[in-house]
Amino acid sequence: MRLRPRTLRQIDSPIDTAYALLDRRRNGRPLLDLAQAAPQYPPAPEVVAHVAAVARDPRGSSYVEIPGLPRLREAFAAEIADAYRCRMRPGHIVVTAGCNQAFCLVASALADPGDEVILALPYYFNHDMWLRLNGIAPVYLEPGPDLAPTAEAAQALVTARTRAIVLVTPGNPTGVTVGPDELARFAAVARRHDIALVLDETYRSFRDTEEPAHDLFADPDWARTVVSLHSFSKDLAIPGYRVGAIVASEPLNREVLKLLDCVATCAPRIGQEAAWAGLTGAREWRRARVREMAERRECFLATMAGRPGGFEVLSAGGFFGWLRHPFAGRSTEDVVRELALAYDTLVLPGTAFLPDDRGTFRVSLSNADRSALTDFAGRLAVAGA
Missing domain, CATH: 3.40.640.10 (Type I PLP-dependent aspartate aminotransferase-like (Major domain))
Structure with missing residues (x-):
């Protein structure tokens, strides 16, 4: 008898869905991974x-x-x-x-x-x-x-x-x-x-x-x-x-x-x-990491101030930036897919966090240092050109 699992009333994991896109990449170029939020440094x-x-x-x-x-x-x-x-x-x-x-x-x-x-x-x-x-x-x-x-x-x-x-x-x-x-x-x-x-x-x-x-x-x-x-x-x-x-x-x-x-x-x-x-x-170590994240947010806002490629920052705080893409009429999943496959940039679509598509996506700032954030803005400029 074949097992018949119950169909669960849920969406698939947005994290798994995002990383599944990487299976379709064949170009071997460096990936800018701004999807999952996790510190990129070791513990204290x-x-x-x-x-x-x-x-x-x-x-x-x-x-x-x-x-x-x-x-x-x-x-x-x-x-x-x-x-x-x-x-x-x-x-x-x-x-x-x-x-x-x-x-x-x-x-x-x-x-x-x-x-x-x-x-x-x-x-x-x-x-x-x-x-x-x-x-x-x-x-x-x-x-x-x-x-x-x-x-x-x-x-x-x-x-x-x-x-x-x-x-x-x-x-x-x-x-x-x-x-x-x-x-x-x-x-x-x-x-x-x-x-x-x-x-x-x-x-x-x-x-x-x-x-x-x-x-x-x-x-x-x-x-x-x-x-x-x-x-x-x-x-x-x-x-x-x-x-x-x-x-x-x-x-x-x-x-x-x-x-x-x-x-x-x-x-x-x-x-x-x-x-x-x-x-x-590790109290002082923790305070130092908080300062570093604040500096990343400031850098992110500075690099995005000119709205490269028409991409607009709606908010930034904690570990995240929340952006709107400029492609009216296109689904955000399609935009995110293109960013991953054509511009080697992995982000999460706003549809993972909303019941409908509002043209937004999430960027995890914890995954990027100053040079990576500058690189990100450059890739968006090309994507939106």
Whole structure:
């Protein structure tokens, strides 16, 4: 009997689709890969040394407690308390196998099939995929003129079936940051309707300020509404170690732990050890990487200021640039395919992050130094000529 897999209600992985284009390249020319967002430098020396020591330890490959390595939870609680100028307890923290898993666990703990979750556009594609895969209806929140979502617009979308509002800030793919005042307004909407405000804060360290990303944790009753998701992948240059975290109420975390126990038992120990070493021993290294990324964003904006080839930057922040192509009437998938095959430049189409084609695409600035960004602008100039 032949296996007949269930047809999953999702799109194919945009990352896999993008890299599949490379199978059609035959020219052998150097590729400018601006698709997947990942640091192109190794972790801090302190992290590497600690990971090596753990690998040699007979206990280094053992399970850890389902909520996470206790000393990592304590260190991250201290990190949150410092970064947000608030009080935070380790009991509010669950360590996960990356921020993607954090979102999946939280969404599944909050919503049943047939429920609704409000997603700000452009969404992070895995959020949309997971909801649809599980029969949860994504309700799309259109951005304002500055590409930032507003609480007022979200308020109009809440129904009796709404279970959460999801924001990514700084955004993936746009890099747009939702300011503290607007986040407070989102929290007020969520509280008014007794739903969750889920903030994916993967790129919080890569904002243009060291001020707190928001003041929501200062509210003694924050856990009634706020769920904050974090990643150590970009901050500590350990994407393959798969380690992230949920900051939420203890009742929600108890439900999350039931799911985590089933799907992974616990997040990988080696990733948790690496995150602990980075949080406790690599603060200056982290600050230096943040400065480097800010310099890349400035370089990107400078090289694109003249709109080479008619390509226009709509926003830039975190690890990303969000662009509009000049080819009215052409599908973005076709434009992205041509950039890859004719101009050896790999980017992600905006259709991976939107329910329709708006002529946009994402560039990962983490993959390019100054010379690569200059090269990118030159290739766009030729492509649009």
